[in-house]
Amino acid sequence: MRFRSKLFGRSDPYDIAGTEELFVSAVRENCSYVYQHCPEYKTILDAEGFSPDRLRSAEDLAELPVLPTALFKRRRLLSMPRRRLPVVVTSSGTSGHASQIGFSFGDLWAGLKMVLRVCRKRRLLSLRPCHYVVFGYQPNRKNRTGASKTAFGVTLFTPALSRTYALRWKDGKYVLDLKAVQAAIVKHAKSRFPLRFMGFPAYAWFLMKQMDAQDLHVRLPKGSKLMLGGGWKQFYTEEVDKPVFYSLAKKVFGLDESDIIEFYGAVEHPILYCDCEQHHFHIPIYSRVLIRDAETLQPLPHGMPGLVNLISPMVRGTPLLSVMPDDLGVLHDNCPCGLNSPYLEILGRVGLQDVKTCAAGAAELLEQTEVSL
Numbered sequence: 001m002r003f004r005s006k007l008f009g010r011s012d013p014y015d016i017a018g019t020e021e022l023f024v025s026a027v028r029e030n031c032s033y034v035y036q037h038c039p040e041y042k043t044i045l046d047a048e049g050f051s052p053d054r055l056r057s058a059e060d061l062a063e064l065p066v067l068p069t070a071l072f073k074r075r076r077l078l079s080m081p082r083r084r085l086p087v088v089v090t091s092s093g094t095s096g097h098a099s100q101i102g103f104s105f106g107d108l109w110a111g112l113k114m115v116l117r118v119c120r121k122r123r124l125l126s127l128r129p130c131h132y133v134v135f136g137y138q139p140n141r142k143n144r145t146g147a148s149k150t151a152f153g154v155t156l157f158t159p160a161l162s163r164t165y166a167l168r169w170k171d172g173k174y175v176l177d178l179k180a181v182q183a184a185i186v187k188h189a190k191s192r193f194p195l196r197f198m199g200f201p202a203y204a205w206f207l208m209k210q211m212d213a214q215d216l217h218v219r220l221p222k223g224s225k226l227m228l229g230g231g232w233k234q235f236y237t238e239e240v241d242k243p244v245f246y247s248l249a250k251k252v253f254g255l256d257e258s259d260i261i262e263f264y265g266a267v268e269h270p271i272l273y274c275d276c277e278q279h280h281f282h283i284p285i286y287s288r289v290l291i292r293d294a295e296t297l298q299p300l301p302h303g304m305p306g307l308v309n310l311i312s313p314m315v316r317g318t319p320l321l322s323v324m325p326d327d328l329g330v331l332h333d334n335c336p337c338g339l340n341s342p343y344l345e346i347l348g349r350v351g352l353q354d355v356k357t358c359a360a361g362a363a364e365l366l367e368q369t370e371v372s373l
Contacts, residue, residue, distance in 0.1 A: 073097035135199025138165035146267035194223035229263035280343035
């Protein structure tokens with residue numbers, strides 16, 4: 001994977017213009033590999049009349065067949081034997097089905113380089129020790145979800161003095177324990193070391209409301225950060241506007257808006273989208289994002305909303321080159337933060353039934369694949 005290595009070795013994680021040709025070459029290289037080593041993916045591309053050799057320019061990326069993430073929740077697609085995949089992670093499975101995504105050693109190495117460069121750019125890496133509160137799952141050998149592994153990985157951005165988890169493993173299942181989290185926050189607020197939060201925003205919101213109702217407000221040590229990722233999931237009806245969330249974080253924790261960092265990503269597209277100072281998800285060089293019309297699936301210009309199509313050559317253990325999650329979004333240019341990369345605004349989510357209804361091409365592809373496999 002020569003071109004992937006060059007792409008993930010670039011020093012500037014947001015130099016989109018300077019990596020256009022390299023990105024296409026890396027996608028073509030990856031596509032050729034999975035086409036030859038994943039029979040199911042070959043079936044899909046052949047059915048669409050698409051050959052990896054057609055990937056010659058950035059415009060050709062739109063022609064790469066798009067796989068709905070729902071496909072990975074119904075079929076395990078691998079490009080190499082299971083024994084060659086040191087890590088297999090699953091999605092949260094909130095819809096009743098979970099994706100199983102395999103990563104090779106090369107995939108993991110590329111991902112590590114990506115995380116280090118993106119987080120260094122956002123100044124999240126530090127040698128100063130921190131306490132951590134994770135609004136997510138306590139590690140357990142039975143838990144292979146990407147969310148749990150990602151949350152733990154974030155606690156490695158600094159030396160971790162302690163880790164407190166909101167979802168604790170007890171009697172063979174996970175139990176939400178906000179009382180223990182609240183006690184840890186009160187304790188660490190008196191420490192001389194920063195406290196960093198990581199995890200699902202819904203649990204952070206529930207805890208802040210609980211503490212505010214108790215008139216329990218703390219001032220966290222300087223350098224503390226609230227890092228959020230994973231979305232609101234099944235609590236989408238509880239989701240609040242960002243200014244409301246930031247205001248409560250200031251009131252309860254004493255955190256400024258600049259101390260709140262957000263991440264976007266998916267198990268089926270393990271690229272790290274870290275927000276800028278304006279809380280915009282800029283597209284890193286490791287991916288490209290297309291917004292497609294819900295009826296025709298044709299790419300839309302920046303500024304127009306539609307279905308989100310995520311493209312990346314990072315993983316070859318599983319054919320994740322071009323996927324469509326259940327997200328609606330829009331691409332923007334000219335962010336005040338100064339980064340030249342366009343940024344993605346997530347407008348909301350659609351259910352699988354909505355994707356089938358609105359994106360007929362994606363639904364047909366899913367149905368054809370289910371018949372063929």
